[in-house]
Amino acid sequence: MPGYLGGVKPLVPPGVYTPQEDTALLADALSEEPLPPGADVLDVGTGTGALALEAARRGNRVTAVDVSWRAVWAARVNAWLAGVPVRVRHGNLFAPVRGLRFDLILANPPYVPAPPGSAQPRGTARAWDAGRDGRLVLDRICRESPALLRPGGVLLVVHSALSDPDRTLQRLRASGLKATVTRRCRIAFGPVLRERERWLRERGLLSAAEDKEELVVVRAELPL
Template identity: 75%
Template sequence: MVLPGVYAPQEDTALLAGALSDESLPPGAAVLDVGTGSGALALAAAARGALVTAVDMSWRAVWGARLNAARSGLRVRVRHGNLFTPVHGETFDLVLANPPYVPAPLGGRRPRGAARAWDAGHDGRMVLDRICREAPALLRPGGVLLLVHSALSDPGLTVGCLREAGLKAAVIRRRRIAFGPVVRGRERWLRQRGLLAPADNEEELVVVRAELPV
């Protein structure tokens, strides 16, 4: 169930879910799902016996994720807050992140309402850079970060930042998809900025995997 105004699971969710299915996840593993939305990824991890915490800054998303967990008969701790703030001081075996990542012609304004789920500043990295800075401290030795975003927001920079933080990082999955309504609505602006080439008629999504060495 997806409440009005909450980001519904889409191709990026499915791509990240595929990466999650490839991870070794023993029962009792501590998993964090930030930007949980409807809770789809949190529930997928909980179904494998993980101890899952889900976080979202939208109260509607929090209520929806709690409802979906209850309906599924799965235990998920759902917290309201901005990214990692609600789990300050905790560490995890796996962190999942599907943050806002679409470049937006907002100037100095911050996104509001439902747009907070996809608009991510002029370069698409308003939240990605914070994840790169803060996520390494949340990982236990051998812990893994799985992060999905668009090629429009520079996966190479994401990988480089995570490596500088001492993690082993690489792009492990890619998928090209048709432009969704958000990208279509700003396609001309993206082409003017050179983020889309004249011949591009699809968007590429990537999953970055980063692991903290033991």
């Protein structure tokens, strides 16, 4: 159910993204990812910390990062309430963890295309607005994440088919990673997509018959 992971409803203060179907899809991928004991895991754009908590419950050493101070404090409180250790840092994407290496990186970035002239995203909108092609943050993840992976390390990133999964695969492969789509699901349009539906259809990102959004999880591994 959206908003719940591990049977616990997280604290979600105003302006912080509520865990939804994309979070749950990425959590499913996390649950099946084999990790060495005490693996180092990074959850970038952690929001409430829901995915970081899922990783910490498995005994991993977890670092979570978010650009929003409200999200940072929410993640810290949720980790405390769940009784699991998570190191939560404030900063823009990978900036707070430069020079570190991880066995697994989790990313649920903003990925919804935004019409030209849209206001600079603020508050909760920073969790979904991602420029005209939906790749404002995705391309940075594809470019910067390989340097933070240990050999054999894995990136799991979830995003919408509206933001071009093939481009994600191409960019990750160009960086030397083995990348593939491992999960797909279709969900009803949420409020943001309903508001932008006409524009998305005019751009050809949605066909006239499409009435659901497809989400994908891309898994990319740095070869040993």
